Amino acid sequence: MKAITLHINGNRLAAEVEARTHLGDFLRDSARLTGTHLGCEHGVCGACTVLVDGEPVRSCITFAVSCQGRHVTTVEGYDGDAIMQRLRPAFTRHHALQCGYCTPGMLATARDIVLRLPDADEARVRLELAGNLCRCTGYMGIVAAILDVLAQLRAEPDPDINALRAQARAGQFAPPLVADTQGGIKAMPLMAQVGRAASTAAAAVLTAPAAEPVALEQEVAAIRGGTRIEASFELPYPAEAVWAFMGDLPAVAACLPGAAIESQEGEKVKGRIAIKFGPMAAAFVGAAKLERDDQARRAVLRGAGQDNLSRSRAQGDIAYQMVTLDSGHTRVDVDMLYTLQGPLAQFSRSGLVKDFVRRLVADFGLQVQARMGGASDAAAAAPAAVQPLRSLLALLWERVRRSFMGGR
Ligand code: FES
Numbered sequence: 509m510k511a512i513t514l515h516i517n518g519n520r521l522a523a524e525v526e527a528r529t530h531l532g533d534f535l536r537d538s539a540r541l542t543g544t545h546l547g548c549e550h551g552v553c554g555a556c557t558v559l560v561d562g563e564p565v566r567s568c569i570t571f572a573v574s575c576q577g578r579h580v581t582t583v584e585g586y587d588g589d590a591i592m593q594r595l596r597p598a599f600t601r602h603h604a605l606q607c608g609y610c611t612p613g614m615l616a617t618a619r620d621i622v623l624r625l626p627d628a629d630e631a632r633v634r635l636e637l638a639g640n641l642c643r644c645t646g647y648m649g650i651v652a653a654i655l656d657v658l659a660q661l662r663a664e665p666d667p668d669i670n671a672l673r674a675q676a677r678a679g680q681f682a683p684p685l686v687a688d689t690q691g692g693i694k695a696m697p698l699m700a701q702v703g704r705a706a707s708t709a710a711a712a713v714l715t716a717p718a719a720e721p722v723a724l725e726q727e728v729a730a731i732r733g734g735t736r737i738e739a740s741f742e743l744p745y746p747a748e749a750v751w752a753f754m755g756d757l758p759a760v761a762a763c764l765p766g767a768a769i770e771s772q773e774g775e776k777v778k779g780r781i782a783i784k785f786g787p788m789a790a791a792f793v794g795a796a797k798l799e800r801d802d803q804a805r806r807a808v809l810r811g812a813g814q815d816n817l818s819r820s821r822a823q824g825d826i827a828y829q830m831v832t833l834d835s836g837h838t839r840v841d842v843d844m845l846y847t848l849q850g851p852l853a854q855f856s857r858s859g860l861v862k863d864f865v866r867r868l869v870a871d872f873g874l875q876v877q878a879r880m881g882g883a884s885d886a887a888a889a890a891p892a893a894v895q896p897l898r899s900l901l902a903l904l905w906e907r908v909r910r911s912f913m914g915g916r
């Protein structure tokens with residue numbers, strides 16, 4: 509069990525949870541906030557979306573311990589929110605719910621759209637909503653409600669919402685305000701009362717403010733250590749030739765679809781990489797440093813970057829090791845460890861993404877082989893961005909094939 513302290517809808521909540529407890533279960537079973545709905549529990553349907561430090565997060569694939577010290581806002585905590593005060597009546601006006609199961613998650617995403625994209629048109633709203641599924645297929649009303657609020661704010665700007673937008677652009681998060689019993693708005697309280705029995709999955713107690721436990725922060729940092737993906741590819745060249753090629757960063761970047769190096773100083777590079785995966789598109793801009801161990805023929809590329817559109821941040825290491833198979837063949841073992849924060853983090857743990865990255869590494873190996881074989885730039889040219897449709901179709905076909913072949 510791990511001790512954590514979260515701020516949920518303005519209330520400080522200290523709890524003991526198992527490391528594996530996801531935020532959705534914690535909110536429902538321990539904090540007794542059952543407005544957060546769980547659908548697929550695989551990060552696909554978006555029903556469980558809540559705000560963590562003001563940004564939408566899939567609570568079914570977010571560990572409660574990884575939210576240590578963060579502000580979580582659920583559908584029960586929007587009463588004092590200026591954007592939600594417009595979205596709720598708009599949802600009613602446009603009949604934007606039927607059974608209502610998807611509604612808490614839809615509202616969280618809708619709020620994010622209104623906050624981040626004041627000029628969004630219908631196509632953009634539909635794209636942003638692609639991660640929230642409505643089993644009643646009530647999309648027309650939901651889209652209309654969001655467009656209605658955007659139009660209202662364009663016609664008559666709201667100073668409170670403008671202030672929220674300015675904070676969001678500056679990357680600042682203001683703790684939510686909550687409604688008091690007289691219907692007014694007051695600042696976030698430090699304590700709250702929730703009567704409940706401890707669940708078997710997580711035992712939570714509301715406490716007076718206490719110092720944040722330093723040791724726990726370190727443990728959480730370790731748990732936040734990220735997603736690990738291992739992959740490998742083989743090349744018909746001796747290890748020393750492959751090692752020499754892999755030290756040429758511009759040549760390596762040219763083998764990675766969507767990657768470009770903008771400047772290089774020794775082993776430090778600045779560059780960008782474009783990624784497209786289903787409805788998700790991102791262009792990360794960042795910097796990396798290559799650390800090479802010539803003797804062990806092992807290298808680590810350490811980097812960090814940011815996608816300005818979604819305000820997602822990525823940080824990680826890509827380690828690769830040359831393994832001699834015989835005098836003319838080498839296997840390159842790739843070990844990626846990364847963390848993703850922001851809206852794109854919702855996609856970071858699915859098996860599909862892992863398969864996708866493994867396929868990307870295999871494509872990278874083919875590009876390296878072509879270039880080492882002397883293919884011209886044009887002949888070996890990598891596509892301008894990861895080819896989403898081709899890769900997705902190939903992956904889905906592979907999964908269908910595996911299910912019919914009994915995993916063979
Ligand atoms: S329950 Fe479906 S995304 Fe979390």
Ligand code: FES
Pocket residue numbers: 604605606607608609610611641642643644645646
């Ligand atoms: S209103 Fe029923 S799932 Fe969306």
